[in-house]
Amino acid sequence: MMVVLPIFQREAGPLKGPVLRRCFGSTSRRQTTYGFVGLGRMGYPMAKNLRSKLSSSDRLIIYDTNQDATTRFSNEMQGTVVADGVRDLAENSETIITVLPEPSHVQNVFQSMLKPPSLLKEGINKERLFIDCSTIDPRSSHDVANAVHSTEQGRFVDAPMSGGVVGAEAGKLTFMLGAHKDLVGRVNEILMLMGKRVVYLGPQTCGLKGKLANNYLLALNNIATAEAMQMGVKWGLDPTVLADMINASTGRCWPSEVNNPVPGVSISAPASNGYVGGFGVKLMNKDLRLATQAAKEAGIETRLGPHARKVYDEIEAIEDLENKDFSVVYKYFDSQ
Ligand code: NAD
Secondary structure, X not given: OOEEEOEOXXXXXXXXXXXXXXXXXXXXXXXXXXXXXXXXXXXXXXXXXXXXXXXXXXXEEEEOOOHHHHHHHHHHOOOEEEOOXXXXXXXXOOEEEEOOOOHHHHHHHHHHHHOOOOOOOOOOOOOOEEEEOOOOOHHHHHHHHHHHHHOOOOEEEXXXXXXXXXXXXXXXEEEEEEOOHHHHHHHHHHHOOOEEEXXXXXXXXXXXXXXXXXXXHHHHHHHHHHHHHHHHHHOOOOHHHHXXXXXXXXXXXXXXXXXXXXXXXXXXXXXXXXXXOOOEHHHHHHHXXXXXXXXXXXXXXXXXXXXXXXXXXXXXXXXXXXXXEHHHHHHHHHOO
16 A cells, blocks of 8 residues: 655645655655755756656755756756755755865855754655765865764765766766765765766775875876976977877876867867866866865875965966866966
């Protein structure tokens, strides 16, 4: 016999949108509710992929401070409910995914979700799971995890990602996961609805540590590639021949091969399209700052990091360049 229960003990709550009911049948699986906070450049296409791969009986509750984003999303995707706030969203969701810009946004959102420390447990099929995909520093992430765990309001994992907006749209992101081992299977299943690969790096904060180490290397490789290419061009070498040679030799790296900073060398690279799109200077500089600060807090000396920071700081201060792809460092050096 089909039993119809009210949504998590509430006949009518502040959630906007169609009223959906939990239907527990003896043969069908239980309805699951997902909450998604942060519908920006990454979050919007991730939430779209999530919604389109969930079963139609599952619910997706969304929230963003930008109402245009939530309105556009709920018009575009059937089966979506807009929450009044993040507490409302957390109260009603079993799995909550956050994709926010900076540590302060993540801290504020979690503070609002967790206080008072009495998130309902009734009506939740599984222990509440928070998956934070934002790129923030490991210490802030640890503090947020502690706030979740010490109040016994759920479990928290860090799962920053790589692949950019293109990867988010295509559902081909790679996630770097920091989580207690017993959560890996459950988290993996959810992240694979938005990505193509989940790399488990160890306990909570390890995903972020891996992500920041990778982006630290990327920030340096990008500058080194721009300098090496500039050297060759100024010595009179053909940049395409030089890049081909480097990519068949030991200098090969992602900026030299895929995202070459010299216009015309990689046709699909932002450099060949006025440095538009790609990974912005501001975001690169943010990750570099997070990486060098986290390393410093752990007593790790980064010798090249401060030099690279200076370069990106200079470029970020130029209005015309701050939102261009980070390979624009080549153009900046050329103009000096
Ligand atoms: P974004 O600025 O485009 O989007 C962030 C969204 O969060 C916005 O829609 C904003 O309105 C919303 N927001 C801010 N404060 C909020 C709050 N208190 N409550 C609810 N919503 C709030 O940023 P993005 O490019 O989507 O990046 C998100 C995260 O992913 C960042 O940590 C970034 O470093 C990381 N990341 C970005 C890329 C990329 O290529 N853009 C790639 C990998 C990782």
